[in-house]
Amino acid sequence: MLIQWEEIVSPSIRRATPDTTSNENRLLRNLLIDSSPDCRTQLLQAQIKHLDAILYTHEHADHCHGIDDLKWMRDKSPIPAYGSHITITNLVRRFGYIFSSNHSFPLHQTILEPHEIIPFKSFYPLDSNKVLTPIIIPIALDHGFNTQVLGFRIGDFAYTTDFINISKQAYTALKGIRWWVVGCLRREQHPTHAHLELVISWVEQLGGVHMTYLTHMNGTMDYNELCTELPVHIRPAHDFLQFEAEF
Ligand SMILES: [Zn+2]
Incomplete structure (x- = not known):
């Protein structure tokens, strides 16, 4: 599932992403829940060119095995990925290269930045504008x-x-x-x-x-x-x- 909202941002933090809306002070935010195996096809069809954050429900294959295709969704910095301690631990163990830039291939970049979240403890997925970020x-x-x-x-x-x-x-x-x-x-x-x-x-x-x-x-x-x-x-x-x- 993709969640979108619009933020009004100052030009200094505005990013030049292709799906930024025409009004130059507005920025469309994209938050994905889970990287399912078919997320590549669905993101392409929905014309999503970047992700601001991803939330993981859990680490079962049908909820995360599209993780490798998220490399095309990365902008200037790694995408924050949120999940429980168990989910994040499992994802980092199974897909280490996604969460690390310590790779022998110099072009390799960290795709996701892991963030552990605590059940029932609310959080902001982006630390930009807390007034406009859900x-x-x-x-x-x-x-x-x-x-x-x-x-x-x-x-x-x-x-x-x-x-x-x-x-x-x-x-x-x-x-x-x-x-x-x-x-x-x-x-x-x-x-x-x-x-x-x-x-x-x-x-x-x-x-x-x-x-x-x-x-x-x-x-x-x-x-x-x-x-x-x-x-x-x-x-x-x-x-x-x-x-x-x-x-
Ligand atoms: Zn499951």
Whole structure:
């Protein structure tokens, strides 16, 4: 998922990036959640030329194996990458060259700059303009078998995937959202991913969610069938779906 917002910046810190908007005092910020294996294709199609930061939910292959293609998204400096202690440790161990410039090949540059974040401790993904940069709340969620993932709340929007339970603390952190992108693997129960009935019960429990979009669905989740049977405030997400949330 890509999150964009616009910042008004002073000319001295403005970067000459190709997707900067025509008004010279405005800068479009791009924040990516996870580097999925198909992120290269999707970023190209969306004409994204740079990333300002990346948030990692967890280190499973389907959430990070597009990491090598982020080299094309690097601007003048490494892209800040945020994740839990376990996620960052795993990514640095598995993809050391991405996080290091100590490489024998002189042209090699550090692509990502690792930042460990603490569950439920809010942070700013960029340290430029804190008035205009969204504050992010990392929400710890249970991925089953003692595995934890992070969801992210930004204003009235939350992105949460790959989890099976919502703790009281996580529920409190989600309360009040109006836009929710939530992992929903299939109709049948699963030991590590929420299924359709469970997600619907969470939406009812939270109340007040204007739109819920299902993500991380497997091939049994048919778009048309789901649209017919689900209430209008719950819809399957799809590539290039766009909506506007407030922070
Ligand atoms: Zn996972």
